[in-house]
Amino acid sequence: MSTPQPPMPQSAAAEWPAAPGAAPSAPAPAYPTYTSPIPVVRTHLGHALASEWTKIRSVRSTMWTLGVLVALVVGIGLLTGLVIANADPDLGGESPLSLGFFGLLLGSMCLITLGVLTTASEYGTGMIRTTMVACPSRGRVLAAKALVFFLVAFVVTLVCASVVGLLHVSLLEGYNASEPTGGEWLKGTVGVSLYLALLGTLSLAVGSIVRHSAGAITIMIALVLAPLVIALFMFSPSLSDVQQALFEYSIPNQMSIFYANSLSESGPSGWDPLWIMLVAAGAALGAAFALLRKRDV
Amino acid sequence: MIEAVGLTKRYGDKTAVYNLSFQVRPGAVTGFLGPNGSGKSTTMRMILGLDNPTAGHVTICGHPYDKLPNAPRQVGALLDAKAVHGGRSARNHLLSLAQLSGIPARRVDEVLGVVGLHEVAGRRSKGFSLGMGQRLGIAAALLGDPQVLLFDEPVNGLDPEGILWVRNLMKALAAEGRTVFVSSHLMSEMALTADHLIVIGRGQLMADMSVRDFISHNSADFARVRTPDSEPQQREKLSAAITEAGGHVLPEQDGALRVTGLPLPRISDLAHDHDVRLWELSPHQASLEEAYMRMTQGAVDYRSTVDQKEGLQQQLPPGTQPPMPVPGQGQPGWYAPPPPQQGGQPFAPPQAAPAGPYGAPPAPAAAPAANPYAQPPQAPQSAPQSAPSAEPTKSEDAR
Numbered sequence: 001m002s003t004p005q006p007p008m009p010q011s012a013a014a015e016w017p018a019a020p021g022a023a024p025s026a027p028a029p030a031y032p033t034y035t036s037p038i039p040v041v042r043t044h045l046g047h048a049l050a051s052e053w054t055k056i057r058s059v060r061s062t063m064w065t066l067g068v069l070v071a072l073v074v075g076i077g078l079l080t081g082l083v084i085a086n087a088d089p090d091l092g093g094e095s096p097l098s099l100g101f102f103g104l105l106l107g108s109m110c111l112i113t114l115g116v117l118t119t120a121s122e123y124g125t126g127m128i129r130t131t132m133v134a135c136p137s138r139g140r141v142l143a144a145k146a147l148v149f150f151l152v153a154f155v156v157t158l159v160c161a162s163v164v165g166l167l168h169v170s171l172l173e174g175y176n177a178s179e180p181t182g183g184e185w186l187k188g189t190v191g192v193s194l195y196l197a198l199l200g201t202l203s204l205a206v207g208s209i210v211r212h213s214a215g216a217i218t219i220m221i222a223l224v225l226a227p228l229v230i231a232l233f234m235f236s237p238s239l240s241d242v243q244q245a246l247f248e249y250s251i252p253n254q255m256s257i258f259y260a261n262s263l264s265e266s267g268p269s270g271w272d273p274l275w276i277m278l279v280a281a282g283a284a285l286g287a288a289f290a291l292l293r294k295r296d297v
Numbered sequence: 298m299i300e301a302v303g304l305t306k307r308y309g310d311k312t313a314v315y316n317l318s319f320q321v322r323p324g325a326v327t328g329f330l331g332p333n334g335s336g337k338s339t340t341m342r343m344i345l346g347l348d349n350p351t352a353g354h355v356t357i358c359g360h361p362y363d364k365l366p367n368a369p370r371q372v373g374a375l376l377d378a379k380a381v382h383g384g385r386s387a388r389n390h391l392l393s394l395a396q397l398s399g400i401p402a403r404r405v406d407e408v409l410g411v412v413g414l415h416e417v418a419g420r421r422s423k424g425f426s427l428g429m430g431q432r433l434g435i436a437a438a439l440l441g442d443p444q445v446l447l448f449d450e451p452v453n454g455l456d457p458e459g460i461l462w463v464r465n466l467m468k469a470l471a472a473e474g475r476t477v478f479v480s481s482h483l484m485s486e487m488a489l490t491a492d493h494l495i496v497i498g499r500g501q502l503m504a505d506m507s508v509r510d511f512i513s514h515n516s517a518d519f520a521r522v523r524t525p526d527s528e529p530q531q532r533e534k535l536s537a538a539i540t541e542a543g544g545h546v547l548p549e550q551d552g553a554l555r556v557t558g559l560p561l562p563r564i565s566d567l568a569h570d571h572d573v574r575l576w577e578l579s580p581h582q583a584s585l586e587e588a589y590m591r592m593t594q595g596a597v598d599y600r601s602t603v604d605q606k607e608g609l610q611q612q613l614p615p616g617t618q619p620p621m622p623v624p625g626q627g628q629p630g631w632y633a634p635p636p637p638q639q640g641g642q643p644f645a646p647p648q649a650a651p652a653g654p655y656g657a658p659p660a661p662a663a664a665p666a667a668n669p670y671a672q673p674p675q676a677p678q679s680a681p682q683s684a685p686s687a688e689p690t691k692s693e694d695a696r
Contacts, residue, residue: 033323034444035444036443036444038370038400038442041367042367047398050396051397054389054396055382058386058393059382059385060384121382122382125380126377126381127380127382128380129376129380130376131397132345132347133345133346133368133374134369134398135369135397135398136363136365141397296342297342297348
């Protein structure tokens with residue numbers, strides 16, 4: 001930006017670096033022009049982030065989906081914890097953190113819904129045209145949406161998972177439950193929250209590609225459930241490998257790996273699910289960026 | 298300053314806009330007219346960088362829209378009043394837009410005050426009426442205090458007070474040296490607001506001229522001459538004299554004469570020379586609506602027709618006349634009297650034909666040549682069970 005600027009006729013224009021592709025010698029205007037007294041600033045991603053934060057906090061669907069998420073995760077976690085504690089069980093050295101899995105599995109639907117709505121609802125209402133007129137760099141808008149949503153989803157899921165984890169550990173103390181290690185705590189809270197936030201970001205990208213709320217939510221729920229359902233009906237022995245892979249790489253099983261109670265011994269393990277979801281969300285976002293640039297709004 | 302050069306947009310095999318070139322200058326309100334589906338909104342979307350042109354380009358102040366430094370501070374647009382998330386309050390909607398373009402948040406309350414929505418700023422826009430939605434859209438357009446403003450149908454759904462406000466707002470914005478580009482279907486509104494017109498039909502430029510030029514190019518100015526009702530021979534005498542002097546005379550229904558081709562003083566002189574008294578001698582300029590209808594009648598894609606209610610209607614009693622269709626229904630040419638300069642046929646002699654609304658001439662039943670799109674006047678006869686239309690003076694015939 002150190003290139004010498006051609007003298008611009010408008011006083012406001014002098015603050016801007018010459019836009020690429022602009023005619024180097026703008027003809028002096030023969031007509032009167034209006035110059036706003038409000039200072040013109042150069043916008044960047046920070047502005048888009050502030051705007052998307054205002055958007056996501058000012059609609060009820062956010063409150064509803066996140067409220068249901070909290071209710072599901074904490075409520076189901078509390079229920080399972082109390083029921084098991086009352087039954088006076090022997091956990092056989094299992095980590096009590098794994099009981100948080102059921103609530104988060106159901107809660108993932110809320111994150112999928114919110115992720116899709118963050119992008120697709122703008123297409124449904126026509127708001128996207130207003131947004132794109134206010135910010136012609138379309139990629140910036142999508143990046144801001146993805147970042148704001150990811151952070152909101154991660155923080156809310158992390159808080160829920162931590163609360164439920166602490167609850168279970170304190171409720172089930174003394175029933176032959178193992179004390180969770182630091183690594184288990186990390187995977188059972190931060191790991192699974194990152195995974196679910198990325199799943200939501202994948203939904204956000206699908207919403208931007210499909211541009212239709214109901215359609216995108218259906219696709220995402222199918223993505224979560226279909227592999228398990230399809231695998232259930234693969235009776236033929238020749239398909240057993242496929243069946244196994246579908247079980248192992250289905251999203252519920254990937255989530256359970258964070259609690260180290262996978263359906264099978266082979267397949268992904270450790271932090272693998274996080275990397276799988278990171279690649280999937282990244283690819284979907286890349287496709288969404290490319291399509292956003294190419295398509296008409 | 299908006300400049301379009303060879304703008305073309307195709308959707309599949311349908312060409313929405315073809316080779317459109319025009320300039321919108323600052324300091325004036327420029328009206329953007331065209332029938333439904335003629336490509337107005339597509340053009341506006343291309344100006345705003347929402348749609349990519351298939352060919353050609355459009356620039357604002359010399360830059361394509363997406364290359365403008367801080368576009369919303371340069372250009373404000375109202376495209377569609379419903380283009381908001383209904384679940385968000387008016388203030389939060391505007392706040393998110395202000396944040397996106399680095400506009401101070403206090404500006405939000407300023408524009409809410411300007412459009413008169415400050416009392417409902419906290420309410421969700423889902424519950425807004427059409428007029429309130431339009432005001433919210435105008436507030437969003439004004440948010441960046443831009444020097445170029447685009448409005449697509451801004452007065453849709455506004456009350457009379459709102460229409461007057463928008464009209465004055467447009468003029469005030471243009472007077473400050475801004476570029477104001479407005480599309481509308483309300484011709485009377487355009488005639489009052491716009492200084493300049495750009496008219497498109499079927500995606501192509503049809504006119505780019507001032508409102509005054511547009512009207513005089515597309516309609517005939519005429520003089521109305523009235524001689525004493527009691528002396529029809531005076532009327533005949535004057536008609537003959539005017540025709541002899543090179544003017545054209547069309548009798549009007551109520552006995553007045555419509556004269557074209559001669560200036561007013563010449564008509565007065567002729568009357569004086571032939572010893573004819575005049576009760577009226579008045580200049581008439583066609584309305585923008587008439588001029589617009591004449592220009593675009595060949596470029597209308599969606600045209601209404603008479604509702605035939607085929608087979609659903611009782612047979613008319615024998616001997617009764619089927620009612621005349623209401624002018625304007627299914628015969629769009631009624632707006633445009635045939636141009637007398639082209640030797641158009643005179644109007645049918647005064648008969649029971651109903652007068653059109655707005656005091657326009659009656660249906661030009663005798664001038665099908667001037668209007669190839671008009672329905673043949675015999676159409677109702679050929680369908681004897683045709684509906685008794687809503688024509689009030691004839692409805693008793695149909696019973």
